[in-house]
Amino acid sequence: MTEFITKNAKNVRNDILSGITVALALVPEAVAFAFVAGVDPLVGLYAAFMVGLITSIFGGRPGMISGATGALAVVMVSLVADGNAMGNPDENLGLYYLFLTVILMGVIQVLAGVLKLGKFVRLIPHSVMMGFVNGLAIVIFLSQLGMFKKTLNGEKVWLEGNSLWYMVALVILTMLIMWGLPKIKATKKLPEALIAILVVSAIAIFSSLDVATVGSFIKDGGGEGLKGGFPVPVLETFSNIPLNFETLKFIFPYALILAAIGLIESLMTLNLIDDLTETRGNTNKECVAQGGANILTGLFGGMGGCAMIGQSIINIKGGGRGRLSGITAAVMLLMFILFASSYIEQVPIAALVGVMFMVVIGTFAWSSFRILNKIPRTDLFVLILVSALTVIFDLAIAVISGVIVSALVFAWENARRIRARKRFKEDGTKIYEIWGPLFFGSISAFNEKFDVKNDPEQVEIDFVEARISDHSAIEAIFALVEKYQAANKKIILKHLSEDCKLLLYKSSPIFKDIIEEGIDDPRYHLAANPEDFPKPLGEYKF
Numbered sequence: 001m002t003e004f005i006t007k008n009a010k011n012v013r014n015d016i017l018s019g020i021t022v023a024l025a026l027v028p029e030a031v032a033f034a035f036v037a038g039v040d041p042l043v044g045l046y047a048a049f050m051v052g053l054i055t056s057i058f059g060g061r062p063g064m065i066s067g068a069t070g071a072l073a074v075v076m077v078s079l080v081a082d083g084n085a086m087g088n089p090d091e092n093l094g095l096y097y098l099f100l101t102v103i104l105m106g107v108i109q110v111l112a113g114v115l116k117l118g119k120f121v122r123l124i125p126h127s128v129m130m131g132f133v134n135g136l137a138i139v140i141f142l143s144q145l146g147m148f149k150k151t152l153n154g155e156k157v158w159l160e161g162n163s164l165w166y167m168v169a170l171v172i173l174t175m176l177i178m179w180g181l182p183k184i185k186a187t188k189k190l191p192e193a194l195i196a197i198l199v200v201s202a203i204a205i206f207s208s209l210d211v212a213t214v215g216s217f218i219k220d221g222g223g224e225g226l227k228g229g230f231p232v233p234v235l236e237t238f239s240n241i242p243l244n245f246e247t248l249k250f251i252f253p254y255a256l257i258l259a260a261i262g263l264i265e266s267l268m269t270l271n272l273i274d275d276l277t278e279t280r281g282n283t284n285k286e287c288v289a290q291g292g293a294n295i296l297t298g299l300f301g302g303m304g305g306c307a308m309i310g311q312s313i314i315n316i317k318g319g320g321r322g323r324l325s326g327i328t329a330a331v332m333l334l335m336f337i338l339f340a341s342s343y344i345e346q347v348p349i350a351a352l353v354g355v356m357f358m359v360v361i362g363t364f365a366w367s368s369f370r371i372l373n374k375i376p377r378t379d380l381f382v383l384i385l386v387s388a389l390t391v392i393f394d395l396a397i398a399v400i401s402g403v404i405v406s407a408l409v410f411a412w413e414n415a416r417r418i419r420a421r422k423r424f425k426e427d428g429t430k431i432y433e434i435w436g437p438l439f440f441g442s443i444s445a446f447n448e449k450f451d452v453k454n455d456p457e458q459v460e461i462d463f464v465e466a467r468i469s470d471h472s473a474i475e476a477i478f479a480l481v482e483k484y485q486a487a488n489k490k491i492i493l494k495h496l497s498e499d500c501k502l503l504l505y506k507s508s509p510i511f512k513d514i515i516e517e518g519i520d521d522p523r524y525h526l527a528a529n530p531e532d533f534p535k536p537l538g539e540y541k542f
Contacts, residue, residue, distance in 0.1 A: 099302075
């Protein structure tokens, strides 16, 4: 019992300390993404609080951090702009259209979880996963470069002189502290990111260095500050926006895209955290939690969100493993907004940039360089493609493209594996022994194996080593039988699975006489149309 209490107390401590670190890193990220979307910083901060809290409590992956993300923000830019254009510019209708879209986005995500679509994340190949990780690391790195700029005469320009050197020095110091602390035995139990932020903040504040802070960053982007109240329902959304078919027609495409991006990023981050912690999360539960969080966020004036890979890795590296870490991060973020805004605004941006740069180093799959010459060229192409598309476009396009390319490559490779061994019986019957998967991609190669015109009067086709995979394969068999019968030649089909035979029987009565029944027939099932054979074959009469 003592050991159990000690272990859980240790986990609680790690979760709380790691959650505080994550909360500090969430502030500039949420603010920056709000600026990207063209909304007030508090809209991003409220989203980070509500999405983070709800998914931490009800999500399928303890230790994973969710909040406002850049992947969603880039889509929201045009949504807010188009929404503003639909009415008087002073009415700011784009913001209300955003809230309504986030609610619909959440509904779609809940439906995805209820329909158990989360399991399809298992179809994502490892090369796509590595491309996703590398691409996202590059995106995080590039997003941090914007912190080295300031607003001058309405334009973003690079820092110069002492401001630049101070910024670079503090970033390097933060990274060195995070790198060196774990090597000191006495500090291994402390989250190095939190210590680094506190040390660098103290140096910047007490030395009165001229460096960008969280407060100056917010004001630089046009915000008034971090101070805000407790989020309340934004009922004006439903009074300012007409709830009719035209509104649905406008917001539905955006909601669908946002829901897809949110789920893909969340589920792939879940898979990554599974690998890091050697545990397994619940994908469908995470879909429902993400959807419910976005519904509530839209009602309370937030911009919606999904899992954040950078903050999730900060949490895991800091020792956060349980739900308490995410809850702590969300609650602390709200505390910053309500009570500690003046203190958080003094934290130098350089400290947070240094933390994110260490996240980039930890996120990037450096092993991908080592295996470049050891993996198939197609996998290498997919890895590079997904990485590039993640940087150029967004995560959803990158992952979907990677999965499609991988599927096409898989289909092509399997289509080439169809084989036919030919031999003759003593009575002159020609036997075709089919090997390999028979599906839509291998049908052409399958048809090329037969010589209907020159074959003898009796032919047997043995499918014991073949895999009949889909309806296209059934149609190919049917067409082949018709060719032989048109040439007045007898054909026998052997070793077909029960569901395959059933479909052939239903398609034409001619198969009753040409399919040979056997106790060693394959027992697998077709991938297509299982509703066509709900009962065992013996229960049907032909």
